[in-house]
Amino acid sequence: MNQTDPTSDPTLDSPPRPTAGELEILGVLWDRGPSTVREVHEHLAADRAVGYSTVLKLLQIMLSKGLVTRNERFRSHVYAASSPAEQTQRQLVDHLLDAAFGGSASQLVLRALSDRPTSPEELAEIRRLLDDIEGDPP
Amino acid sequence: MNQTDPTSDPTLDSPPRPTAGELEILGVLWDRGPSTVREVHEHLAADRAVGYSTVLKLLQIMLSKGLVTRNERFRSHVYAASSPAEQTQRQLVDHLLDAAFGGSASQLVLRALSDRPTSPEELAEIRRLLDDIEGDPP
């Protein structure tokens, strides 16, 4: 194999949807920014029992999938999420929309809002978003 | 087999979160109502290649998990979703909220709405929901 077949170059595809464990790690990276394995492990271990080498292995897999990047300039490699939270969240919502809501965003919103107590500030923010959308139609 | 051991009666726990394949089947059952394996299979096979016994097996597993019920009165067993769409959708949104949005419903709503073109009707429906929530605070 030689030059890049555009259809099979992994760096060109957006990374796959993260699994549950991967998402947990991404959450830490989004919060903290670029981190070493040790740092990620410490954060996760605060919540639940998990071994160091489990986190390491997961990060290596995530690297091979393109979910994270890593900087090897230091002895302790530094990992960072390769996509911002917004983009991955969008991807996840998109998937859920298709898989469980027949594509109806309003149904999903309905469930989300009737699901948990939502603060007045959040409600206001959503109204603002609706105004935006309706005021500036595609 | 005899009487039910109450500690292992699957009907007492709420059913677990369905997997991707299970969700696909639930979609058919929610749409069509109670259906035979054949009917479910026909619907799925219209979209993608899948064997009859795959669908059967999946339904049997779903039965053991409590995701569906079945009526054996006829030669062809009739399966039905054991929870309404709303409840399962709520469960899925709940999970996604925790796993990817740090529990912030408004963030999820934001992603959902900015994600896809949403029809004016849907937007209006969401506004109505907001009015409901704000008009009748907990």
Added chain:
DNA sequence: CTTGACCTACGAAGATCTTCGTATACAATC
């Protein structure tokens, strides 16, 4: 009663995810 059509039950293979033990590398210190 035999055959054919249709149905359920069962087992098992292959894929993916999660988890971790252990081997190996490296750098600093004695």
Added chain:
DNA sequence: GATTGTATACGAAGATCTTCGTAGGTCAAG
């Protein structure tokens, strides 16, 4: 240069999901 602490790499086991082949039961028609 041997030792010790810290890192990464690797392999493999166990769990769950997906998929389907095939055996075996039942009913109606011949």
